Amino acid sequence: MKFQKIIMVILLALFSGSVNLAAQDNNKAEEIMKKAHLALFYAGDDGAAEVTMKIVNSKGKERLREFTMLRLDIEEGGKQDYYTYFKKPSDVSRLTFMVHKIPFSSDNRWLYIPSVDLVKRISADDKNSSFVGSDFTYEDVSGRHWSEDNHKLIREEKLNGRDVYVIESVPKEKYKGFARKVSFIDKENYLPLKEEYYNKKDALKRVFTAEKVELVDGIQTATLRKMVNVKKDQYTTVEFSSIKYNVGMKEEVFTERFLKNPPREYIR
């Protein structure tokens, strides 16, 4: 009897210890993913950049999109406003698109079509819709909050000569975007250098890579990003140029007034 109790206590102690260890690991993993999220989506307090998007299909046919993108963080890691001014191709030129991102909730989205002077509000139920016909989704552009997934640090390794954490994320609630995600996070600047998205059959669906990382205004920035759609055998690259951080952008820019009248101090 006594012996059994002792065994029991030892087992419990061992078990709870391992649980603690696991919990600590998960906390660390979540901390890393939080930093990664902030590094990729919340760099500086605001930002402006020229973006060139290249969509390449399985036959190698290319399509180009050029736009100016403005971003303002309302809360670090929380609410954000986005503004996109399209330049190319010709059929969408001068179109503006605005998003008020609210984590854990539906975003508010507006589209302004200048040729008919029309402000359209867009239902934003599905964050997994393609962003302007590319392999990036709306969520890829504005980010998925780290607390929506359970994270596990599975190993640490080197990727293209950089030390990285390898973290596996599984959505807490059933989610259309992915069933499992493996992220390779740079230990030094916390930028995700690679992300693998798996579906519920655990087949690799999409792969994100940060192809080029540069120091801009003192902030490490992924200036060339690529998303490969494995199943469709096609990919999209996004190149950021003329990047500016902390320009003192006002919240007013992200209203209907400026949706209809692009702020020319940032957009030409």
Next chain:
Amino acid sequence: MFRHKFVIITFALLLLMGSPATKAGETYLSGFLQGLYGGGLDSDNPTLTELTASETRLQLKLESFSDGAEFFGRLDFVYDDYNDPNVDLELREGYTKFRVGNNLDFKIGRQIVTWGTGDLIFINDLFAKDYRSFFIGRDDQYLKAPQNVLRAAYYTGLGTFSAVYTPRFTPNRIPTGERLSYYNPMVGGIVGGEDFYFEGRMPEAKLKNGEFAAQFSRYFGTADVAAYFYRGFYKNPTGMDMVNMEAYYPRLNVYGASIRMPALGGIAWLETGYYDSREDIDGDDPTIPNSTLSSMIGFERQLTSTFTANLQYQNKTILDHDTYLASLPEGFNETDEMYHLITSRVTKLMLMETLILSGFVFYSPSDEDFYGKFSVSYKYTDALTLTMGGNIFDGNDGYTEFGAFQKNDNVYIKVTYGY
């Protein structure tokens, strides 16, 4: 002659400006070249031609920025195989935008103006529409006809005040019998062709005959709410001058309101407007429309990541309907007290948004008429887009809104090269 001079001056200006970007990033030139060819499906349509469209269009877009102000121009050159003369040009837009102080924006010149919440249903938007373009497959941008206006918007913490003043009344562009037939109440049937070429009599070009439209809008949380006012004329020639036997544009005031907000995973909207028929206040003149209350409710939702659908219901209730009936002479077509309209738009995106299938239907259970627009559009490259589509009208009677166009069923192809 004036037109030729205008073309020459425009080109000279463009040449002077030289390359698309003369001063780095200050002036841009772009546009498109488009061929649109369409034919009628009803062999008994009494129009001058069976070609609903046979045109080649070159659009030049020019924009220029300088500190504190900007200019935008959009000029269309159209070669029409059927029209005489073959060449036409229209300044679609030509305006200057500038800011005075921090809260006041001006947009002055020829421009497209749109407001309100409906999808192709317009209650408080009394800016000119071009149904001639809409019915034959021209791009969406041609549904709105330009107006020459002075427009100002004043932004305050309370909300936004907008005002649009159009010195010269600008009516809708509606079928005239040339390429599209229409219903003529004098004949009591659908007419077209040279003898029935139709234009409403414009109000005299006097200061008091301008149009004034105002809007106040603000957000309450995520809901955008607006109030509207319009003083001008019916945009279609709905009045009949029995002395001269001429259709004209009777005076109209409109008071309205709208709300639009996210709901049930989509966007919902509600809009209402009171059409105050100023020349028939008592409702006892059968040659002028009675005052009417018009309301709509709509909802749009993305159903899958590539499929979006919406649904709208509109109701128009004629006020003083009994008076109207009592005054209606024998043999005139009677308009119901209540008009109901249901519309739906569906859009399906395929092949990474390069193939777009789209449909829009209008159906009125009270008028028993129908209008459907369908199109398939394929972006072969970023520059080149191929579109095929059709416009189908049906109705029990010739005098209803869409029934009047029931002989104008058409299909078209359109090729656009953007630069």
